Amino acid sequence: MIRIHLQDESFAELLAGEGSQQTIEHLRVCEPCRAEAERVCGAVGDFRRLSLAWAAARPAPALRQRAAVLMWRRSIMAAAALLLVCAAIDGGLRAPQSAPAVHEHAAATLAEDNKLLLSIDEELNVQDESPGEVYSAASAASASSSGSARASQAAVRE
Amino acid sequence: MLGIIAEQPRTTELDDIDTLVQTYRPRLLRFVTFSIGDQDLAETIVQDCFLKAYRNRASFRGDCSAFTWLTSIAVNLVKDYQRTEKFRFWRRARNTSVDVSAMASVLADGGATAETRLLARERAARVAQVIATLSENQRRVFLMRFIEEMSVQEIALATGMQVSTVKTHIHRGVKLVRQKVGAA
Numbered sequence: 001m002i003r004i005h006l007q008d009e010s011f012a013e014l015l016a017g018e019g020s021q022q023t024i025e026h027l028r029v030c031e032p033c034r035a036e037a038e039r040v041c042g043a044v045g046d047f048r049r050l051s052l053a054w055a056a057a058r059p060a061p062a063l064r065q066r067a068a069v070l071m072w073r074r075s076i077m078a079a080a081a082l083l084l085v086c087a088a089i090d091g092g093l094r095a096p097q098s099a100p101a102v103h104e105h106a107a108a109t110l111a112e113d114n115k116l117l118l119s120i121d122e123e124l125n126v127q128d129e130s131p132g133e134v135y136s137a138a139s140a141a142s143a144s145s146s147g148s149a150r151a152s153q154a155a156v157r158e
Numbered sequence: 159m160l161g162i163i164a165e166q167p168r169t170t171e172l173d174d175i176d177t178l179v180q181t182y183r184p185r186l187l188r189f190v191t192f193s194i195g196d197q198d199l200a201e202t203i204v205q206d207c208f209l210k211a212y213r214n215r216a217s218f219r220g221d222c223s224a225f226t227w228l229t230s231i232a233v234n235l236v237k238d239y240q241r242t243e244k245f246r247f248w249r250r251a252r253n254t255s256v257d258v259s260a261m262a263s264v265l266a267d268g269g270a271t272a273e274t275r276l277l278a279r280e281r282a283a284r285v286a287q288v289i290a291t292l293s294e295n296q297r298r299v300f301l302m303r304f305i306e307e308m309s310v311q312e313i314a315l316a317t318g319m320q321v322s323t324v325k326t327h328i329h330r331g332v333k334l335v336r337q338k339v340g341a342a
Contacts, residue, residue, distance in 0.1 A: 012332040015304050036340040043281035043339045047289075048305050050282045051192065056184040061205055062176075074213070 006033045015041060171224060172215040179208055182228055189306055190232050192289055193298050194240070203239060207232045222315055226308065230316040233298065240294075281339075288338040292331055299324055300331035 006014070010023045014037055019027075027034045171177055183204060190207075191200035210231055211218075218227055270278070289297055298317065302308045303324075310328070314321045 008329050008332050008336065011336060012303075012328050015332065016307070036336065040336060040340045043285045044304055044335070046278040047282040047285035050278065051188045051286075051305070052184055055188040055191070058184075058187060058201070060179050060183050 005030060006037070011037070011040075015044060172211070172218055175208060175212045178212065178224075182225055183208070185225065185306060186228055186232055189229065189301055190236060192286070192301055192305070193236055193294075195290060199239065203232060203235045206235055210235070222312065225306075226312045226316050229302065229306070229308070230318075233317055284339055285335070288335050291338075292334060295319075296327045296331045296334075299327035300335070303328050303331075 006023065006026060010020070010026075013019050014023055014027075027037055171181070186207065187200060187204045190203050191197050194200060194203075207228060211228055218224070289300060292300060295317075299313055299319075302313045302316065303310070308316070310321055310324050313319070313324045317324070319327075
């Protein structure tokens with residue numbers, strides 16, 4: 001009479017179809033273990049067969065088109081990401097200026113602006129003679145010259 | 159040289175999503191359905207799984223079978239779904255659990271008598287009931303080992319568990335199935 005029946009590990013191997021020679025030998029001589037193995041292996045086998053037939057009968061969706069759309073969308077996203085990275089790199093090359101450098105730049109701009117404003121101011125302050133002033137100065141000069149000519153003529157007559 | 163020859167069909171297989179679906183969908187759908195116990199959600203997860211696999215096919219190194227790779231993606235998707243509140247809500251509100259009796263109706267007669275078919279249906283239903291009572295990890299591992307016929311190493315790879323942990327889950331699952339199905 002067999003006192004030790006199949007352990008769970010041996011039974012698991014048997015159920016996976018990997019029973020050892022020792023296990024098979026045991027089943028040959030042990031009626032309870034053989035009956036149990038037939039029940040369990042048979043039931044699991046039935047489940048395996050029926051469930052696969054059920055799954056195979058379920059209609060499969062067409063994934064090719066959806067996969068293509070997803071791949072296209074992914075390409076667009078990748079391109080957008082690349083553009084963003086390029087923009088960030090470009091900005092990064094221009095942007096990094098230390099605080100003193102920014103300050104110097106501002107001071108130089110301010111000095112240039114001041115210089116420009118001063119030159120404009122100088123130009124505006126130049127005292128151009130107006131045509132009226134030029135005319136009155138010229139008439140005054142001619143009047144004085146005609147008066148002295150008359151005096152010299154009178155002196156000659158005398 | 160052999161490696162290169164062996165990898166070529168895999169690459170081609172992964173490049174054609176229709177072939178991929180045709181080849182592996184039934185097994186993957188069965189695994190996910192009985193892992194989560196909801197056939198509608200399982201269909202969604204399996205669809206996502208194929209799309210994800212197709213998108214990331216370049217990352218498949220060929221160090222395991224395509225089915226093991228797909229299963230690992232499916233396991234991660236199942237975990238992601240299980241974490242969401244939406245999943246918990248739908249699980250409470252509407253569980254479209256698979257009907258094992260309905261499975262038998264799609265099985266071709268194959269010369270089997272009505273009595274044989276009825277017996278097969280009852281035994282399969284019994285196994286499905288027992289599987290449903292296992293813990294999440296035990297169920298996942300049990301399905302991979304005894305229904306999908308994956309090796310312990312493949313299960314470890316697909317689940318990210320240690321080999322010893324996989325063996326422990328197998329041991330506990332088998333113990334319960336023996337008690338519930340094996341008893342005379």
